[in-house]
Amino acid sequence: MKTKKVLAGVVLILLFLPLMAAAATAPPLPKKYTTWQKSQRKVVTDKSSLFYGIHYMYADSKAMQGYRAGNRFVEGSTIVVEFFNIKENASVDGPKNMVVMMRKDKKKQETGGWLFAGYGADGKPSGLDPVTTCFGCHQKDASQRQFVISTIDDYKK
Numbered sequence: 001m002k003t004k005k006v007l008a009g010v011v012l013i014l015l016f017l018p019l020m021a022a023a024a025t026a027p028p029l030p031k032k033y034t035t036w037q038k039s040q041r042k043v044v045t046d047k048s049s050l051f052y053g054i055h056y057m058y059a060d061s062k063a064m065q066g067y068r069a070g071n072r073f074v075e076g077s078t079i080v081v082e083f084f085n086i087k088e089n090a091s092v093d094g095p096k097n098m099v100v101m102m103r104k105d106k107k108k109q110e111t112g113g114w115l116f117a118g119y120g121a122d123g124k125p126s127g128l129d130p131v132t133t134c135f136g137c138h139q140k141d142a143s144q145r146q147f148v149i150s151t152i153d154d155y156k157k
């Protein structure tokens with residue numbers, strides 16, 4: 001009886017290990033990010049891009065300081081992007097389809113000192129691999145800007 005219980009415990013832990021690992025790489029989305037500084041509305045019509053659709057970026061106060069300093073970001077700076085489908089009439093946002101986040105985290109050396117994470121429309125981690133899915137583009141386009149592609153101009157009205 002006792003061994004059975006222990007075994008059941010071990011099996012449970014093994015079952016949850018991958019989930020725990022996924023949770024470690026993708027923290028929950030910050031609850032109030034929609035109250036942060038919001039970017040202009042951006043429309044990407046290139047269907048081959050992961051960013052195809054309509055998107056808005058949200059930057060917390062540390063990230064805004066970083067943008068103002070010419071893309072020099074302090075630890076903890078966080079930027080969230082919300083994506084919406086393009087409907088026939090591109091002037092109206094379609095349904096939300098994805099959310100991504102970058103947070104400055106010096107432990108993430110593999111991805112330039114940033115945590116990269118992807119989420120579904122419901123805000124749950126989508127398990128996208130930050131190294132293979134995310135970092136390539138950011139490294140290519142913004143290696144001189146601490147891997148942040150957008151600039152302060154994207155937040156000007």
Ligand code: HEC
Nearest residue numbers: 042050079100101102116117118128133134137148149150
């Ligand atoms: C196809 C290339 C590409 C890939 C792949 C990509 N991004 Fe980006 N990302 C961009 C571009 C281009 C921008 C700038 C958007 C803008 O200026 O409106 C951007 C912007 C961002 C921003 C806002 C801060 C910034 O750098 O401007 C975040 C956060 C972000 N991406 C996270 C991610 C995450 C997380 C992934 C992986 C799930 C990812 N990106 C994969 C091209 C890419």
